Amino acid sequence: MPKVRHLSIAAKLLIWASALIIIFFTTTAFLFWQVRQDAEVSxxxxxxxxxxxxxxxxMLERLYSVQDNxxxxxxxxxxxxxxGFIVEDLTRFGEILDETLKKHPNHTEEWExxxxxxEITLDPGETTDDNLTPNVTVREWTDILEQSLFDNVADMETRLNMLHDAGQRAADIGLYGLLACLALGVGGGLILAWFLNRSLTEVxxxxxxxxxxxxxxxxxxxxGxxxxxxxxAFNAMAARLRREEQMRSDFIAMLSHEIRTPMTSVREAVDLVESGAFGEVNEKQRKFLRIAEKESARLSDLLTKLLSVSRMESETLDLHKQETDGEWLVSSTLERLTLAAEANGITLISKATPMTFTxxxxxxxxxxxxLVGNGIKFTPQGGTVTITGTTSPDKVTFCVQDTGPGISExxxxxxxxxxYREPEVRDSVDGTGLGLAISKRIILAHEGHIWLTSNPGHGSTFCFSLPAKT
Structure with a gap:
């Protein structure tokens, strides 16, 4: 058997799971890195x-206080x-400046x-405007600190914007990662399940x-x-079964054809002997001749069924459809089987309604x-076999119900x-297991349907339906 495997199911599942894991961990790693970056900026x-x-x-508060004093x-x-206030403010200003430069040495040059x-001059001026004029040294310091404050605010705004942009970017990446995981997880799973189920459905x-x-x-x-x-492998098995079935059909057809001619000669010879053509036949001889005739008929019936199956399997079943009276069909069937039913103590009942179909x-x-013959065969003495026929606008239905032992589910x-024959009746009831197979072939050839309902211990009902018009 040639190999067809290209990518195993395990490999497909591994690729799918690996892609899902890669997307998930890539997104998670990026978000973790972004959080670390945001934490550093914060x-x-x-x-x-x-x-x-x-x-x-x-510091500006101290300098403003110095100017006011x-x-x-x-x-x-x-x-x-x-x-005293001026000296106190300047001292505190110097302390704050030293502490700040220790924490932020990068401003040493800027605050040099x-x-x-x-030197701060406290002598009064000649005019009121001179007295209200800010001290030059303190004003220079104030200008430097105000510019530093402005630069710091600008730097802080820049970092806040970076945080905002990073947060938006992280949200987008997280959303895209989630959508990708969902698409690959759900969509990929559904696609993989569809491909697997499609192959399984065929098998x-x-x-x-x-x-x-x-x-x-x-x-x-x-x-693959x-x-x-x-x-x-299934196709290889099916091809082998078809070859074996064809060989069996050919063998049955050949065997049936080869046996039919000598069987006919045997039956004719039995008839001639029984008729007395070769001398008088006593009662004991006649008994054995009748047994031979009965077994010959049984063997001939078996050959007929085997030939029927062979013809049906080779699709040579010819149907001659015509308008058919269902009620007449039921009555003529029961008429032919009445003697067999009486011999077995079985009562035949007809409940067919008037119907016409093609x-x-x-x-x-x-x-x-x-179906009726099987009912007679498997129904114990004193039982009944009932045949019903009903009609509807699009189909007709026939059912044969017996009071036999029933068939297990x-x-x-x-x-x-x-x-096929049930194990319980193989040794007790004669049969070939071909009657129901032939019946099914005939019903399917008519585009109908045949089925069985049975409750063990309460008999069986075989039904089939046919299109009213074909």
Whole structure:
């Protein structure tokens, strides 16, 4: 058997799962990295920008206080309290400046003017405007700190914008990653399941057809994995079964043809002997001749059924459809089987309603005779076999109900197979297992349907339906 595997089911599942894991972990890794970056930026805003902003604000408050006390000193003509406040503010300013430069040494060069030696003049001016004019040194310091404050605010806004953009980017990447995982997880799973189920459906169809007893057909090979190999193996098995079935059909046809001629000669010889053509026949001899005649008829009937099956399997079943009276068909069938029913103590009951449909009457009569004959065969003495016929606008239905032992549920699907006989009756009831198989072939050839309902211990009912018009 040639190999067809290209990519196994396990490999397909591994690729699908690997792609899903890669997308998931790539998205997760990016989000984790982005969170770390955002945490660093947030830390910089808190430890640098916010701290620096707070320190500059405090230094500016001290310098503003120094300017106010200088003006106060000048306007009041020398206020010792104002001098004390000025010294206190400048001292505190210097302390804050030293602390800030230790935390933020990168501003050492920018604030170099604030750390140089300085001189502040407190002498009153000649005019009021001179007294209100800010001190030049303090004003320079204030300008430097205000510019630093502005730069720090701008830097903090830049970092906040970076945080916003990074958050938006992380949200987008997370959303796209989630959608990709969902699309690959759900969509990929559905697609993979569809491909697997499609191949399994083909194999199941072939197995189901094989289980019904029909001629096994090849299934389509829809994949190159293990299911494709299974389909290929099934096709090889089906081809072998078809060859064996053809060989068996050919053998049966040949055997039936070869046996029919000598069987005819045997029956004619028995008839001649029984008729006394070769001398008088006593009662004991006549008894054995009748047994031989009965067995010859039985063997001839078997050959006829074997030939019927062979013709049907070779699709040579010719139907001669015509308008058929269903009620007449039922009555003529029961008429032929009355003697057999009486011999077995069985009562035949007809409940057929008037109906007309298009079919081959001889073949449908054969189906009815097979079903009623089985009912007679399996119904114990004193039982009944009832045949009903009903009609509807599009179909007619016939049912044959017996009061026999019934058929177990596990055996019901097999009774229409060729040569099959229930294990319980194989040794007690004569038969070939061909009657129901032939009946099914005839009904299917009429585009009808045949089925069985049975409850063990309460008899069986065989029904078939046919199109009213074909």
């Amino acid at each position: 830390s910089q805003i808190v430890t640098e920008n916010h701290d620096l902003d707070s320190a500059i604000q405090r 200088i003006r106060r000193y000048r306007l009041l003509g020398g206020d010792e309290a104002a001098v 003017e604030l750390t140089k030696e300085y 199941r169809r072939g197995i189901r057809d094989l289980g019904t007893g029909a001629t096994p057909r090849d299934v389509r090979i829809l994949s 994995d293990e299911l494709g190999e299974l389909a290929l 079919a081959d009457p001889e073949h449908i009569r054969q189906v009815l005779m097979n 596990e055996e019901q699907d097999r009774v229409f197979q060729k040569y």
